Amino acid sequence: MPSDSALRIVWIYPDLLSTYGDQGNVLVLEQRAQRRGILTETIHVRSADPIPETGDIYLIGGGEDRPQILAAQRLRRDGGLHRAIARGAAMLAVCAGYQIMGSTFGGEEGQPVDGIGLLDISSSRGPARAVGELVAEVDAALNLPALTGFENHMGVTHLGPGVRPLSKTIKGVGNGDGFEGCYAGHVVGTYLHGPALARNPALADLLLSWRVGQLAPLDDSRYEALRKERLATVLQG
Amino acid sequence: MTQLPLRAQLASALGRSAATLSRMTGRGDGSVIGGRVGLLLEPDLLRQLARDRKLALVSATNGKTTTTRLITSALLELGEVATNAFGANMPAGHVSALSQHKRAPYGVLEVDEKYLPEVLNTTGASVVCLMNLSRDQMDRAAEIWLLAQKWRRALEGKPTHVIANCDDPLVTWGASTAAKVTWVAGGQRWKEDSWCCPECGGPLDRKDADWACRECTFHRPEPQWVVDGDAAIDPRGQRWLLDIQLPGQANRSNAVMALAVANAFGVPVERALPRLREVTSVAGRYTTVERDGRFARLLLSKNPAGWLEAFDVADPQLPIILSVNAQGPDGRDTSWLWDVDYRILRGRPVFVTGERRLDLALRLDVADVPFTLCETFAEALAMQPPGRVDVIANYTAFQQIRSEFGRAV
Numbered sequence: 001m002p003s004d005s006a007l008r009i010v011w012i013y014p015d016l017l018s019t020y021g022d023q024g025n026v027l028v029l030e031q032r033a034q035r036r037g038i039l040t041e042t043i044h045v046r047s048a049d050p051i052p053e054t055g056d057i058y059l060i061g062g063g064e065d066r067p068q069i070l071a072a073q074r075l076r077r078d079g080g081l082h083r084a085i086a087r088g089a090a091m092l093a094v095c096a097g098y099q100i101m102g103s104t105f106g107g108e109e110g111q112p113v114d115g116i117g118l119l120d121i122s123s124s125r126g127p128a129r130a131v132g133e134l135v136a137e138v139d140a141a142l143n144l145p146a147l148t149g150f151e152n153h154m155g156v157t158h159l160g161p162g163v164r165p166l167s168k169t170i171k172g173v174g175n176g177d178g179f180e181g182c183y184a185g186h187v188v189g190t191y192l193h194g195p196a197l198a199r200n201p202a203l204a205d206l207l208l209s210w211r212v213g214q215l216a217p218l219d220d221s222r223y224e225a226l227r228k229e230r231l232a233t234v235l236q237g
Numbered sequence: 238m239t240q241l242p243l244r245a246q247l248a249s250a251l252g253r254s255a256a257t258l259s260r261m262t263g264r265g266d267g268s269v270i271g272g273r274v275g276l277l278l279e280p281d282l283l284r285q286l287a288r289d290r291k292l293a294l295v296s297a298t299n300g301k302t303t304t305t306r307l308i309t310s311a312l313l314e315l316g317e318v319a320t321n322a323f324g325a326n327m328p329a330g331h332v333s334a335l336s337q338h339k340r341a342p343y344g345v346l347e348v349d350e351k352y353l354p355e356v357l358n359t360t361g362a363s364v365v366c367l368m369n370l371s372r373d374q375m376d377r378a379a380e381i382w383l384l385a386q387k388w389r390r391a392l393e394g395k396p397t398h399v400i401a402n403c404d405d406p407l408v409t410w411g412a413s414t415a416a417k418v419t420w421v422a423g424g425q426r427w428k429e430d431s432w433c434c435p436e437c438g439g440p441l442d443r444k445d446a447d448w449a450c451r452e453c454t455f456h457r458p459e460p461q462w463v464v465d466g467d468a469a470i471d472p473r474g475q476r477w478l479l480d481i482q483l484p485g486q487a488n489r490s491n492a493v494m495a496l497a498v499a500n501a502f503g504v505p506v507e508r509a510l511p512r513l514r515e516v517t518s519v520a521g522r523y524t525t526v527e528r529d530g531r532f533a534r535l536l537l538s539k540n541p542a543g544w545l546e547a548f549d550v551a552d553p554q555l556p557i558i559l560s561v562n563a564q565g566p567d568g569r570d571t572s573w574l575w576d577v578d579y580r581i582l583r584g585r586p587v588f589v590t591g592e593r594r595l596d597l598a599l600r601l602d603v604a605d606v607p608f609t610l611c612e613t614f615a616e617a618l619a620m621q622p623p624g625r626v627d628v629i630a631n632y633t634a635f636q637q638i639r640s641e642f643g644r645a646v
Contacts, residue, residue, distance in 0.1 A: 015432030015440070019372050019380075024575030024600075031603045046432065048440040048451070064380040070438040132569070150570045193572045198599060222602045226595040 006039040010055035013047045016071045017097055022061025024195030028204050036216050051080030056211040062095030065108040072100045075116045090186040090210045098189035099123040099155050120162025123155045133234040134172025136180040144202045148230050149192030186210045248279035249336040272329030283328050286335035287360035292344040293498055296353045297368035299543045300491045305347040306519045307495035311509035317341035323520055327352050350384050354391030366498050367401040367408050371430045371542040374568030385411035400497045403458045410435035421497050422460035423490040427542035462497045469493040477506050482517045485550035526642045530623035537635045541576040548581050551627040558617045560591035560634035567632045571596040579604045588617040591634045614638050
C-alpha cells in the first residue's frame with residue numbers, strides 16, 4: 001500500500017542486473033523493517049522506466065558485462081539516482097552495480113566504460129576471476145561485525161580519496177588491494193552478493209537506520225546460525 | 238557403418254575396458270573414465286565415432302537428461318541408438334556412449350551448454366535440440382548471454398537442423414543463426430532472465446506467450462509445434478493428447494521437443510508418442526523410494542528455474558523435504574536460493590536438510606514459510622507419517638539420497 005510514511009525501497013533494473021540472488025537484499029530489508037512495524041513499499045524499476053527520486057533505500061545488483069554497460073548508460077541518461085542520493089537517500093550497490101557507481105569500469109573486452117560517478121572509485125578488469133567466500137573486518141567507524149559473503153567477479157577497484165574502504169579482507173579478494181567495498185555518506189558499494197544483507201543483517205540495519213533512526217532489536221537467531229556456520233567453515237578452510 | 242581406423246578401434250576398446258573396471262570396482266558408472274582413456278589414446282576419437290551416424294545433440298539449462306531419454310526412446314523405433322543416458326554430458330561422456338554402441342546408426346547426446354559449440358563442430362551432428370537458458374551455478378558456469386552468443390557462432394554456416402523453444406527469447410536468439418529451425422512453443426515458466434532483448438538490450442514486451450523487442454525487430458518466431466496443456470499440436474494443426482507418465486508441465490514441454498526431434502528423424506508422432514509414454518523415471522528423477530512405509534518421490538532441481546518446475550510437480554497436499562548442498566557440482570554459492578519464491582510452500586509441512594540447510598532455513602524464514610530443520614535426510618524421512626512425501630534436492634544432495642537407497646532407482 002503506497003503511503004507517504006512507508007519506507008520506500010527502490011530496486012534498480014532487476015531486468016538487467018539481478019543475476020546473483022540480489023532479490024535477497026530487497027527481501028531482507030523488507031523483512032527487517034516490517035518486523036519492527038515499519039511499513040515498506042518496494043518499487044522494481046525496469047530499465048525502460050524512470051528512476052523515482054523520492055526513494056529511501058536504493059539497491060542495485062550484479063550482472064553480466066553487457067547488461068552492466070546498458071545499465072550504466074541508462075542510469076546516466078536518467079539522472080534520477082543522482083538526484084535521490086543528493087536528497088540523502090541510502091544505497092547498496094553490489095558487484096557490477098558497485099563498479100557502475102565509479103568513474104570507469106572494464107567492459108566485455110576489458111575496454112574502459114564510463115560509470116556514473118556517484119562514488120570516487122574506478123574499476124578495471126583483473127588478471128583472474130575472484131570466486132569464493134569472503135570475510136572482512138568492517139571499518140571501525142561503522143561499528144559492524146565481520147562481513148561475510150560470496151564474491152564472483154573479475155574486477156579490480158581502486159578507491160579515491162572521496163570514499164573510505166568498507167572493510168579489510170581477511171579471506172577473499174574484494175577490491176583487490178586488501179580491502180573490500182567502500183562507502184561515502186549513505187552510499188555503500190560491495191562485491192559481496194551471497195546476498196550481502198542476508199549474511200550481514202547489521203549492514204541491513206545500518207541502511208535502515210540511516211533513514212529511520214534508531215532500530216529496535218530483533219530475534220536474529222536464524223541469521224546468527226548461518227553467520228556462525230559460514231564464518232567457522234570459511235576461516236577454518 | 239564404416240570401419241573405424243585401427244587406432245580409434247583400440248582407443249575405443251581400451252576406454253570400454255576402463256569403464257567396465259570402474260563399474261566393477263564400484264567407483265562410478267564408468268561413462269566418464271572410459272571416454273577419457275579413449276580420448277587420451279586418440280584425441281580425434283569423438284569425430285571418428287560420430288562419423289556416418291545420424292546424431293541429435295540436446296542442450297539447455299534444465300531438462301537435458303530427461304529430453305535426451307525421451308528422444309532416445311522415440312528413435313528406438315528406427316533402430317539401435319547410442320546415448321549418454323546418465324548425464325555424462327561432456328566429450329568424454331560422448332565418446333563413451335558412442336563406443337558402447339559402435340554399430341548404432343543413431344545417437345542422442347546430452348551436451349553441457351558450454352560444450353555445445355565444440356561438440357557440434359567435432360561431431361557434425363545433423364540435429365540440435367535447444368530448450369531453455371537461465372541462471373545456473375554462476376560461480377562456475379558461463380554467463381548465459383555469452384553462452385547464447387557462442388551457440389549463434391557455432392550454428393552459423395552449418396547445415397544443422399535446430400529444434401528450439403521459441404518461448405525462451407535467449408534460446409531463440411541463440412538458435413536463430415541456424416540454416417533451418419523448427420520452432421516449438423514449449424513454454425517458459427521462469428522469466429527473470431529474459432526481460433531484455435538479447436539482440437539490442439531493449440525491453441521485451443510480453444503478452445501471453447508472445448514477446449517482441451520494443452526497440453528493434455527481434456520478436457518471437459511463429460511456432461510449428463505447440464505445447465497446449467497436456468497436448469501437442471503438430472505442424473499440420475493436429476492435436477495429440479500426450480498422456481506421458483513423467484509428471485509436470487516441464488516434462489510435457491520436453492516431450493513435445495522430443496516429438497519434433499523424432500519427426501526430424503522421420504519418426505511420426507503416432508509411432509514416437511507411445512515410446513515416450515513408456516518412460517517413467519530418468520536416472521533416478523521422479524522415482525519413488527520407500528523406507529518403513531514412507532514413500533518419497535525424488536525431484537532433482539539445481540537452479541531457480543528448476544525449483545519452479547519442481548514446485549509445479551510437487552503435490553500441495555503432501556509434506557515436502559528440501560535438501561540443499563553447495564559442493565562443486567552444485568555451485569559453491571547458495572545465493573540462487575534468494576531467486577526462488579518459496580511462498581507457494583506455505584501451509585504444507587516443510588522439512589529442511591542438506592549441507593547448506595542453514596542457508597535455506599534463513600531463506601524460508603524471510604519468506605515466512607514455517608519449517609522443521611533436520612540434521613539428515615534419514616531424520617527428515619523418519620519424521621513423516623507413513624505415506625507419501627515429495628523430496629526436492631539439488632545435485633549432490635540428490636545423489637546422496639540415491640546412494641543411501643543403494644541407487645536401486
